[in-house]
Amino acid sequence: MSKLLKDLKEAIRLSGLKDGMTISFHHHLRNGDRTAVMVLEAARELGIKDLNVNISSVFDTHASFIDMIKEGVITGIETDYMGGAVGKAISSGIMEKPVIFRTHGGRPGDIIRGASHIDVAFVAAPTSDAEGNCTGKMGKSACGSLGYAFADAMYADKTVVITDNLIEGILDKPSISGEYVDYVVAVEKIGEPSGIVSGTTKITKDPVGLVIADYAAKAIEASGLLKDGFSFQTGAGGASLAAAKYLKDIMMEKNIKGSFGLGGITSYMVDMLECGCFEKLYDVQCFDLGAVESIRTNPNHIEITAEKYASPWLEENMVNDLDVVILGATEIDTNFNVNVHTDSNGCIMGGSGGHSDTAAGAKIAMIVAPLSRARISIVTDEVLCKSTPGSTVDVLVTQCGIAVNPLRPELSERFKEAGLPVVDIHDLAEKAKRLNGVPLKPQRGDKVVAEVLYRDGTLLDRIYNVID
Amino acid sequence: MIINKAYAGTLESSDIFVEIEPADEGAGIELKLTSAVYKQFGPQIEEVILETLKANGIEDAKVTANDRGAVDCTIRARVEVAALRAKGEV
Structure with a gap:
C-alpha cells in the first residue's frame, strides 16, 4: 500500500488522531516553519480538539497557537524553547495546564524511555521520497540537520512526513529512514526560506x-x-x-x-x-x-x-x-x-x-x-x-x-x-x-504557567503568570 | 521664563530621549514617561527627571521622555541638555 496520501487531512484521519492526543513537531525550520500551524489548522477543521503539542521549539511564526489555545484546539504544550510572542500570552495565563519545558537532551530522552509519549509525529522534511525516506540537506526549504526529529519519528505511534520536495524513486542517504514513516504528504511549501536560515550571522561590533x-x-x-x-x-x-x-x-x-x-x-x-x-x-x-x-x-x-x-x-x-x-x-x-x-x-x-x-x-x-x-x-x-x-x-x-x-x-x-x-x-x-x-x-501571580524540567525529568523550577 | 521646544538624547538602547515644550505659567511640569524598564524603575526615573528640571530652573513645561534603559547619570545629562536648549542657553 502506498504511503503517499493526497492531503494532510487524510493523513490526520488515517493516523487515528483524536481529541486529547499528543502530536509532535521539530523546529529545524525555525521562524520560517509553516508545518505546525498547517497541521493544527487541518486538525481544527476536522473538529479535533484538546491536543497536547510536543514541539522542540516554539517560535513567533507559531503565534496562531494563541488563538488555538483560546479555542481549546491546543490544551497543552511541551517544548524546549518558547519565543516572546507565544511566551507572553502563556505568561498572561491563557492556558489551563502549565507548559512543560524540557531540554534538547531531556526531550528525546523522555520520548525514548517512555516518559513522554507521542501519538502522531509530523516531520517537516525539505526532501522526501514516497516511502518517507527523508532529509533536510536538499530542497527549496533545506534546513540541514534534522537532529531533533529522530526520536519523534522513531518512537511515535504514527509518523507523518510532510514535504515540499517529493522526489521520484528512492532517496539516497536519507537522514530519517522510511521504515519509521507511516504516511507521506506533499504540500506546496513547508516553510518560508527567509525565516528558516539566516544569512551570515554577524560577529558583534559592540x-x-x-x-x-x-x-x-x-x-x-x-x-x-x-x-x-x-x-x-x-x-x-x-x-x-x-x-x-x-x-x-x-x-x-x-x-x-x-x-x-x-x-x-x-x-x-x-x-x-x-x-x-x-x-x-x-x-x-x-x-x-x-x-x-x-x-x-x-x-x-x-x-x-x-x-x-x-x-x-x-x-x-x-x-x-x-x-x-x-x-x-x-x-x-x-x-x-x-x-x-x-x-x-x-x-x-x-x-x-x-x-x-x-x-x-x-x-x-x-x-x-x-x-x-x-x-x-x-x-x-x-x-x-x-x-x-x-x-x-x-x-x-x-x-x-x-x-x-x-x-x-x-x-x-x-x-x-x-x-x-x-x-x-x-x-x-x-x-x-x-x-x-x-x-x-x-508583579507575579499565583498561577503556574510553566514547569521547567531538568534534563533528567526532575522539576527544576516553576514559572508563574505575570501581572501587567 | 520663556522656553522653546527642545530635545536631547536618542532612542538607542541605554539612552533616553527627552523633549521639553512650553506650558502656561503656573501649569507646573506635565511629565509623560514611557520606559523599557518602567516596571523596575518607573518612579525612580520620574523623580530624577523632575529633580533635574527643577535644578535647571524649568518650572512650567510639558515634558515627554522615552527611556530605553538609561542609568540615572545619563537621564540627568539628557534632561539638563534639553533644559539648556529650551532656555536658549546652548
Whole structure:
C-alpha cells in the first residue's frame, strides 16, 4: 500500500488522531516553519480538539497557537524553547495546564524511555521520497540537520512526513529512514526560506561584547584544555561568535588541532572546521546557509540525533565529551544559577534548548554576558527562573572581569596566573546594583504557567503568570 | 521664563530621549514617561527627571521622555541638555 496520501487531512484521519492526543513537531525550520500551524489548522477543521503539542521549539511564526489555545484546539504544550510572542500570552495565563519545558537532551530522552509519549509525529522534511525516506540537506526549504526529529519519528505511534520536495524513486542517504514513516504528504511549501536560515550571522561590533569575547578566549587558553583534541560548542549570540573567532585565531597561531565542534552549527564553526581547528562537526541543527551548505557537501560535517547530542540517559552522548561550551544568559545569580527562560519581568521569552545539557556535560561551562543590558542587571542575587543549576556552571565572563564558581578553585588559579581579571561574583552583582539602582520586583501571580524540567525529568523550577 | 521646544538624547538602547515644550505659567511640569524598564524603575526615573528640571530652573513645561534603559547619570545629562536648549542657553 502506498504511503503517499493526497492531503494532510487524510493523513490526520488515517493516523487515528483524536481529541486529547499528543502530536509532535521539530523546529529545524525555525521562524520560517509553516508545518505546525498547517497541521493544527487541518486538525481544527476536522473538529479535533484538546491536543497536547510536543514541539522542540516554539517560535513567533507559531503565534496562531494563541488563538488555538483560546479555542481549546491546543490544551497543552511541551517544548524546549518558547519565543516572546507565544511566551507572553502563556505568561498572561491563557492556558489551563502549565507548559512543560524540557531540554534538547531531556526531550528525546523522555520520548525514548517512555516518559513522554507521542501519538502522531509530523516531520517537516525539505526532501522526501514516497516511502518517507527523508532529509533536510536538499530542497527549496533545506534546513540541514534534522537532529531533533529522530526520536519523534522513531518512537511515535504514527509518523507523518510532510514535504515540499517529493522526489521520484528512492532517496539516497536519507537522514530519517522510511521504515519509521507511516504516511507521506506533499504540500506546496513547508516553510518560508527567509525565516528558516539566516544569512551570515554577524560577529558583534559592540566594544563591550568584544572585550567579553577577548577575555573568554584567553580564559579558554589559560584553562589548560586548549590543546590537540580540544572539543567545543558555542551559541549563536554576537559575543559567543566573537569569542569563537578569537579562539580560532589562538588555535591557528599555536597550530592546535581540535577533535570536534558540536551543537547548533553556524558558518563560524564551519570556518573553524575548514581551517583545521576541528576534525569533525557534529550537528543537531543548522543556524545559517553556510552550515546547510557544509553539511550537504563536507563528509566531516555530520548530522547527529538530539539523543546522541545530549540525552542524559545515553552514556555516550556528545555533550559529555565536550571540553568547553560558551553560553549566554538573561540572568545569572551569585550562586551561578542561570535564567534563559524569562525576561526581567518574569515573562517567558526563551528556554533551555541545550543550555543545561551542555553545561552539565562540558568540562567548562562558560557564560558570556554583559554586566547589564539597558539598566537591567544580568548578575543578580537570585534568578527569576532557574534554567541551569549553578553547580554545573563554571565561569562567568563579563566586561568587568571573570567570576569563577568556587567549586572550581583550580580554574581561578590558572586564570590569575595568566593575568586575567578574576573577580568575585558578589562584587559583580554589587557593581551592577551601584550602576543601575535596585529594581522593583516584578508583579507575579499565583498561577503556574510553566514547569521547567531538568534534563533528567526532575522539576527544576516553576514559572508563574505575570501581572501587567 | 520663556522656553522653546527642545530635545536631547536618542532612542538607542541605554539612552533616553527627552523633549521639553512650553506650558502656561503656573501649569507646573506635565511629565509623560514611557520606559523599557518602567516596571523596575518607573518612579525612580520620574523623580530624577523632575529633580533635574527643577535644578535647571524649568518650572512650567510639558515634558515627554522615552527611556530605553538609561542609568540615572545619563537621564540627568539628557534632561539638563534639553533644559539648556529650551532656555536658549546652548
